[in-house]
Amino acid sequence: MMPSGDFLDLLKKNGYELHSDSSGLERVSKEAHLELTEGTTVVAVRYKDGVMIAGDRRATAGNTVMYDRADKVLELDEYSVIAVAGSPAIAYEIARTLEHSFQYFRRSQLQELSLEGKLRMLSRLIRENFPMAMQGAGVIPILAIYDPQSGDDGGGKIFFYDALGAQFEVSDFATSGSGSVWIKGVLYHLNRWGKIPLANMNENQAITNIMKLLETASEYDSATGGYNSRSSIFPTIKKITSNGIADLQAEKLRQIYEKSVEVKLA
Numbered sequence: 001m002m003p004s005g006d007f008l009d010l011l012k013k014n015g016y017e018l019h020s021d022s023s024g025l026e027r028v029s030k031e032a033h034l035e036l037t038e039g040t041t042v043v044a045v046r047y048k049d050g051v052m053i054a055g056d057r058r059a060t061a062g063n064t065v066m067y068d069r070a071d072k073v074l075e076l077d078e079y080s081v082i083a084v085a086g087s088p089a090i091a092y093e094i095a096r097t098l099e100h101s102f103q104y105f106r107r108s109q110l111q112e113l114s115l116e117g118k119l120r121m122l123s124r125l126i127r128e129n130f131p132m133a134m135q136g137a138g139v140i141p142i143l144a145i146y147d148p149q150s151g152d153d154g155g156g157k158i159f160f161y162d163a164l165g166a167q168f169e170v171s172d173f174a175t176s177g178s179g180s181v182w183i184k185g186v187l188y189h190l191n192r193w194g195k196i197p198l199a200n201m202n203e204n205q206a207i208t209n210i211m212k213l214l215e216t217a218s219e220y221d222s223a224t225g226g227y228n229s230r231s232s233i234f235p236t237i238k239k240i241t242s243n244g245i246a247d248l249q250a251e252k253l254r255q256i257y258e259k260s261v262e263v264k265l266a
Helices: 007-013 023-032 088-109 115-128 130-134 180-193 203-220 250-261
Strands: 042-047 050-055 059-061 064-067 073-077 080-086 139-146 156-161 167-170 173-176 236-241 244-247
Touching (some): 007 088, 007 115, 042 080, 042 156, 042 203, 050 080, 050 156, 050 203, 073 088, 073 236, 080 088, 080 173, 080 236, 088 115, 088 139, 115 130, 115 156, 115 167, 139 173, 156 173, 173 180, 203 236, 203 250
Antiparallel strands (some): 042 173, 050 236, 059 064, 080 139, 139 156, 156 167, 236 244
């Protein structure tokens, strides 16, 4: 038989399912008062050249900071990035499954998985993880993609999901996580009444605004980490353009932060 190209079906045929049973977690949580590690604020914006997607670095368990170098922005293929607020363990498993799914389809079908196929695959993984989400171990992802086939309407696309896997495309920005409540209104204000709409910003302008937004979230949300000057820890920021995915290096972020974000009081 020819392979179907569906990596998730292949996994299930070999006895693997992504967190299909939450009964063990529910029992342990009740008996041991388990605090699950969670990541916090992620954000994506369309800008002039494509999509910029970012996340703070803090991971928490209840009111305890577990780690300040967590990576919540994960590459899936040459043009796809997922940013996840919620349980890092499940986020990494979903990201690995998606990455292998895209590779499996490419190698078995000798072509790239379509945009619609990628969206449905992530929806399916989130839906199958719903029992875990009900126990507080869910993930709320943002998927950023540059679609080279989009033509004149621009290749940068942003999608967000709910806990049941429903997928929504947004035109200009999306944010998720505990700090998102503080920055969603700011994004709307910038896009509607700012001097430059988000989609018309150049790279440095987009970076500046993302860093300001995450800094704002860190001021009002204890689970969101801001720039740590002592350890030189910046948010993770990636850009997705027609040239693929690129990480924005710490030195560039430092220059922009010192010039445009940090306020030096006299």
